[in-house]
Amino acid sequence: PISTQIEPITANKSYLNYTFPILLVLIISFVSIILASTLVISEKESNAFFRNSITPTKDIMFILANYLTPLLIVFTQLIVILLIALIFFKGALLPDLVTIIPIIFLSSSLFILLGMFIGYTFKSEETSTIASISLLALLIFFSNIILPVESLPYFIKILANLNPIV
Numbered sequence: 001p002i003s004t005q006i007e008p009i010t011a012n013k014s015y016l017n018y019t020f021p022i023l024l025v026l027i028i029s030f031v032s033i034i035l036a037s038t039l040v041i042s043e044k045e046s047n048a049f050f051r052n053s054i055t056p057t058k059d060i061m062f063i064l065a066n067y068l069t070p071l072l073i074v075f076t077q078l079i080v081i082l083l084i085a086l087i088f089f090k091g092a093l094l095p096d097l098v099t100i101i102p103i104i105f106l107s108s109s110l111f112i113l114l115g116m117f118i119g120y121t122f123k124s125e126e127t128s129t130i131a132s133i134s135l136l137a138l139l140i141f142f143s144n145i146i147l148p149v150e151s152l153p154y155f156i157k158i159l160a161n162l163n164p165i166v
Helices: 016-045 048-054 059-089 094-121 125-141 154-161
Strands: none
Touching (some): 016 094, 094 125
16 A cells, blocks of 8 residues: 655635625626616606605706715625625735725716616617616626627727726
8 A cells, every 4th residue: 555645736816806806896886877777767657746846856866865865775785795705805006995995985976977878868778777787787798707808999999998897
Protein backbone atom coordinates (compact mmCIF):
# COMPACT_ATOMS: atom_id res chain seq x y z
CA PRO A 1 0.00 0.00 0.00
CA ILE A 2 1.34 3.35 -1.12
CA SER A 3 -0.16 6.50 0.31
CA THR A 4 -0.56 9.38 -2.11
CA GLN A 5 -1.56 12.95 -1.70
CA ILE A 6 -3.11 14.86 -4.56
CA GLU A 7 -2.54 18.59 -4.62
CA PRO A 8 -4.17 20.73 -7.28
CA ILE A 9 -1.93 22.88 -9.46
CA THR A 10 -4.30 25.83 -9.50
CA ALA A 11 -6.03 27.15 -6.44
CA ASN A 12 -9.78 26.87 -6.19
CA LYS A 13 -10.98 30.35 -7.01
CA SER A 14 -14.34 31.94 -6.60
CA TYR A 15 -15.47 34.15 -9.44
CA LEU A 16 -17.95 35.94 -7.21
CA ASN A 17 -15.78 39.07 -7.29
CA TYR A 18 -16.27 39.27 -11.06
CA THR A 19 -19.94 38.36 -11.19
CA PHE A 20 -21.09 40.42 -8.19
CA PRO A 21 -21.29 43.78 -10.05
CA ILE A 22 -23.25 42.12 -12.86
CA LEU A 23 -25.68 40.59 -10.37
CA LEU A 24 -26.04 43.94 -8.63
CA VAL A 25 -26.84 45.76 -11.87
CA LEU A 26 -29.30 43.05 -12.93
CA ILE A 27 -31.15 43.29 -9.63
CA ILE A 28 -31.22 47.09 -9.79
CA SER A 29 -32.43 47.15 -13.39
CA PHE A 30 -35.12 44.47 -13.05
CA VAL A 31 -36.58 45.73 -9.80
CA SER A 32 -36.40 49.40 -10.77
CA ILE A 33 -37.92 49.21 -14.24
CA ILE A 34 -40.65 46.67 -13.52
CA LEU A 35 -41.61 48.13 -10.14
CA ALA A 36 -41.69 51.74 -11.34
CA SER A 37 -43.81 50.94 -14.40
CA THR A 38 -46.20 48.81 -12.34
CA LEU A 39 -46.60 51.52 -9.70
CA VAL A 40 -47.37 54.16 -12.30
CA ILE A 41 -49.94 51.96 -14.03
CA SER A 42 -51.60 50.94 -10.76
CA GLU A 43 -51.87 54.60 -9.78
CA LYS A 44 -53.38 55.49 -13.16
CA GLU A 45 -55.93 52.65 -12.90
CA SER A 46 -56.92 53.29 -9.27
CA ASN A 47 -60.24 54.82 -8.28
CA ALA A 48 -58.44 57.59 -6.39
CA PHE A 49 -56.69 58.85 -9.54
CA PHE A 50 -59.54 61.19 -10.46
CA ARG A 51 -59.83 62.49 -6.89
CA ASN A 52 -56.08 63.10 -6.84
CA SER A 53 -56.18 64.90 -10.16
CA ILE A 54 -58.80 67.44 -9.01
CA THR A 55 -57.04 68.28 -5.74
CA PRO A 56 -54.78 71.34 -5.58
CA THR A 57 -51.74 69.06 -5.18
CA LYS A 58 -49.17 69.64 -7.89
CA ASP A 59 -48.41 66.83 -10.37
CA ILE A 60 -44.73 66.92 -9.42
CA MET A 61 -45.66 65.52 -5.98
CA PHE A 62 -47.18 62.40 -7.55
CA ILE A 63 -44.21 62.00 -9.89
CA LEU A 64 -41.81 62.42 -6.96
CA ALA A 65 -43.75 59.85 -4.93
CA ASN A 66 -43.64 57.43 -7.87
CA TYR A 67 -39.87 57.99 -8.02
CA LEU A 68 -39.10 57.74 -4.30
CA THR A 69 -41.12 54.58 -3.64
CA PRO A 70 -39.11 52.29 -5.95
CA LEU A 71 -35.91 54.05 -4.90
CA LEU A 72 -36.53 53.20 -1.25
CA ILE A 73 -37.43 49.61 -2.10
CA VAL A 74 -34.33 49.19 -4.27
CA PHE A 75 -32.06 50.67 -1.60
CA THR A 76 -33.59 48.42 1.05
CA GLN A 77 -32.89 45.37 -1.10
CA LEU A 78 -29.39 46.56 -1.89
CA ILE A 79 -28.58 47.15 1.77
CA VAL A 80 -29.48 43.52 2.49
CA ILE A 81 -27.46 42.31 -0.51
CA LEU A 82 -24.44 44.44 0.41
CA LEU A 83 -24.55 43.25 4.03
CA ILE A 84 -24.52 39.65 2.82
CA ALA A 85 -21.70 40.53 0.40
CA LEU A 86 -19.69 42.04 3.24
CA ILE A 87 -19.91 38.71 5.04
CA PHE A 88 -18.85 36.69 1.99
CA PHE A 89 -16.14 39.09 0.82
CA LYS A 90 -14.84 39.43 4.39
CA GLY A 91 -14.72 43.22 4.41
CA ALA A 92 -13.02 43.60 1.03
CA LEU A 93 -16.00 45.63 -0.17
CA LEU A 94 -15.81 48.29 2.55
CA PRO A 95 -13.27 50.64 0.88
CA ASP A 96 -15.32 50.57 -2.32
CA LEU A 97 -18.63 51.50 -0.67
CA VAL A 98 -17.85 55.21 -0.96
CA THR A 99 -17.65 54.89 -4.75
CA ILE A 100 -20.37 52.25 -5.07
CA ILE A 101 -23.20 54.18 -3.38
CA PRO A 102 -23.32 57.16 -5.82
CA ILE A 103 -23.10 54.78 -8.79
CA ILE A 104 -25.94 52.68 -7.35
CA PHE A 105 -28.00 55.83 -6.79
CA LEU A 106 -27.45 57.09 -10.34
CA SER A 107 -28.08 53.73 -12.00
CA SER A 108 -31.20 52.99 -9.97
CA SER A 109 -32.49 56.52 -10.68
CA LEU A 110 -31.95 56.00 -14.40
CA PHE A 111 -33.73 52.64 -14.40
CA ILE A 112 -36.59 54.00 -12.26
CA LEU A 113 -37.07 56.90 -14.66
CA LEU A 114 -37.09 54.45 -17.58
CA GLY A 115 -39.75 52.41 -15.78
CA MET A 116 -41.80 55.51 -15.04
CA PHE A 117 -41.57 56.52 -18.70
CA ILE A 118 -42.85 53.08 -19.71
CA GLY A 119 -45.64 53.32 -17.13
CA TYR A 120 -46.78 56.73 -18.33
CA THR A 121 -46.54 55.67 -21.99
CA PHE A 122 -48.71 52.53 -21.87
CA LYS A 123 -52.30 52.22 -20.71
CA SER A 124 -52.52 48.73 -19.21
CA GLU A 125 -50.38 46.85 -16.75
CA GLU A 126 -49.88 43.94 -19.16
CA THR A 127 -48.47 46.07 -21.96
CA SER A 128 -46.21 47.99 -19.60
CA THR A 129 -44.88 44.72 -18.16
CA ILE A 130 -44.23 43.35 -21.65
CA ALA A 131 -42.51 46.61 -22.63
CA SER A 132 -40.42 46.56 -19.44
CA ILE A 133 -39.29 42.98 -19.97
CA SER A 134 -38.59 43.62 -23.65
CA LEU A 135 -36.50 46.68 -22.82
CA LEU A 136 -34.61 44.73 -20.17
CA ALA A 137 -33.98 41.89 -22.62
CA LEU A 138 -32.57 44.33 -25.19
CA LEU A 139 -30.40 46.05 -22.61
CA ILE A 140 -29.04 42.75 -21.32
CA PHE A 141 -28.50 41.34 -24.81
CA PHE A 142 -26.47 44.38 -25.91
CA SER A 143 -24.32 44.48 -22.81
CA ASN A 144 -21.25 42.48 -21.90
CA ILE A 145 -23.32 39.88 -20.05
CA ILE A 146 -24.31 37.74 -23.05
CA LEU A 147 -22.28 39.04 -26.00
CA PRO A 148 -19.01 40.92 -25.76
CA VAL A 149 -19.48 44.46 -27.03
CA GLU A 150 -16.23 44.13 -29.00
CA SER A 151 -17.74 41.43 -31.23
CA LEU A 152 -20.65 43.60 -32.36
CA PRO A 153 -20.63 45.61 -35.61
CA TYR A 154 -19.27 49.15 -35.34
CA PHE A 155 -22.61 51.00 -35.40
CA ILE A 156 -24.19 48.67 -32.85
CA LYS A 157 -21.05 48.88 -30.71
CA ILE A 158 -21.46 52.66 -30.49
CA LEU A 159 -25.09 52.21 -29.38
CA ALA A 160 -24.16 49.40 -26.99
CA ASN A 161 -21.63 51.63 -25.25
CA LEU A 162 -24.51 53.96 -24.39
CA ASN A 163 -26.33 51.08 -22.70
CA PRO A 164 -26.74 51.82 -18.97
CA ILE A 165 -26.03 48.20 -18.07
CA VAL A 166 -22.62 48.43 -19.74
